[in-house]
Amino acid sequence: MGGNLKQVAREAGVSLATASRVLSGSSYPVSAELRERVVEVAARLDYVPNAQARALITGNARTVGVLVGQVGDHYFDALVDGVRRVAAEESCLVTVVSTDRDPERELASFRQLQSHGASIIIVAGSGLDDEEYRVGLAARVASFSQTGRVVLLGRHELDAGVPAVRVEADNHGAGHALGAHLRRLGHTRVGVLSGSGVVTSTVDRVRGVADGLGRAPTVVQVPQTRDGGYAGMSQLLALDADLTAVVATADQMAIGALAYCRDHGLAVPTDMSVAGCNDIWVARDLTPSLTTVHIPLEEMGGAALRLALAEENGGLKRQFFPVQLVVRESTGPSPDA
Amino acid sequence: MGGNLKQVAREAGVSLATASRVLSGSSYPVSAELRERVVEVAARLDYVPNAQARALITGNARTVGVLVGQVGDHYFDALVDGVRRVAAEESCLVTVVSTDRDPERELASFRQLQSHGASIIIVAGSGLDDEEYRVGLAARVASFSQTGRVVLLGRHELDAGVPAVRVEADNHGAGHALGAHLRRLGHTRVGVLSGSGVVTSTVDRVRGVADGLGRAPTVVQVPQTRDGGYAGMSQLLALDADLTAVVATADQMAIGALAYCRDHGLAVPTDMSVAGCNDIWVARDLTPSLTTVHIPLEEMGGAALRLALAEENGGLKRQFFPVQLVVRESTGPSPDA
DNA sequence: ACCGCCATAGTAAACGTTTCCTGCCGCAGG
């Protein structure tokens, strides 16, 4: 299993130190002759430096860990894409680990990333509203921030004392915009398809809808998927057959709701208005195209990493992203009006 | 920056060796009393083992690297999700790095993963049909396979001598199914929206369409995105105004084509049949719902990792996944017939 | 001619683990 630095040094007839200095890009002066010899031998032997050994000494592995709630969920995928885009520029390695919305797994995964020498950990996970979990996470963050930086992405349940960079979207504002939009259209009986009720971003959106609408909507909690939305639509109508509008806390669920309407002869938006949240790319290509709220998820992901990298020099500690209502064809005036 | 093994050992009044044996789950016998003391101290100090140092000795970091062509592309996202699902079960860490379809970056990234001690590297990247690149990749694979396993996922341009596990889908069959389907519907003038012409999976699909159709379609190469499909549709009609059907090598492009048709008053499928490939989740929720070919991308991703893990004990070297045509509403009889 | 400094090379100590090997103790067999 060839190819370590010692072999290169021996083959090139130089000391370990010299070889290291050449190949690690050190500023220490090495004569042109030796330098060239080392480079040549390294190429010939296909020397690949061992980043683990290097990190053991320098402490910095240029590695970013990202904790997400669920793989395959567009919300997290978009955030991660943003992180990766920046990571590529900075030639950082990104390790994503999914916690499947399990608090215990999230803590364990955090530990695992910490163990593997990540220098930045971005927590985009579930953001659970659970006391024990909160304490555990705070402890992990405190422990890790001695050696690296933590970014809390799209969540805010930890109090300000916790040493972390924060990147957040205006989730309440997103819900509020949708609620107000429906109110302007004359809707009073509104349903909400909500993802898990302990995830802070979801909770904020639901509250926002209520506030924007000026009254309490009917809420059901369902899996945050297309099929969850489909099933939830049926639950909502069972709870209140006179609903004229539905808001989903994520576009996938809204798409499920649209499918339900189509399958059950409900015209959208004539009989039923449907709106989503996040503005996934396909929202504009549906029929009817989906009213939703654009949330700059990719930008947020990118910002998360950038802030963490910049913070070395004491940069910005918090960034808040505004959202924007995108009105399309799936919402219209209430038939009651 | 506390929390290393030496501190735990000192605090517990035992030797480094004993502490290590307790905390690394070694089978070496340690008395119950010391064991308990070590565990207690480790918990109290919040000891987090340094995986880098450990990997330096054991050589095994339980880390999987995945090379993908482009983040945000559903094709790769689905593959990666499959990998991650299995990785979670095996508690492996997954590091994904995007090469943006740049061969040079792909090679560099491969090196970077190798350097960071990945024990398995899954190459799902571009699969370029380029000689120099092929040689470079073969060299990297050969180098890495001395210490780890390589999986080539969804590509086949490397010859059989290269020591790697292979997981492939029947890309030619996918194209063939679509071509044959359109032929049965009486279409003769067919357009193809193709992604990059040097990516093997894409090339295979295009050939498949031609073979299934029994004649050469009009092909344009466009970016493999929704907007690429939209623009490509316009190019195709400029090349042949009498087209009655279009096949896209990925669903996003087909969605763009549908949007183009809607914007330009072409009824689907009456005036124009449109079909995609991959069967992304939203395909059935479009209007009209999209005829496409289901490719088990997640299963393939999962299989890739599983085979690599199993191969330690000399497992299967190659797995081939069949595909299935899914006929929906976006294709119909040719208006010419 | 001597002192000291710069440029460059090499030696060895660290980084945090795991594990080989040696050593101690008590007990059973001769």
Add this chain to the structure above:
DNA sequence: CCTGCGGCAGGAAACGTTTACTATGGCGGT
């Protein structure tokens, strides 16, 4: 009573790097 062995603890080497420190030689300044 001595020998051997098994259960357990610790010392120290090793993994592949980086880097602080030391060593050498040439050269300019006095």
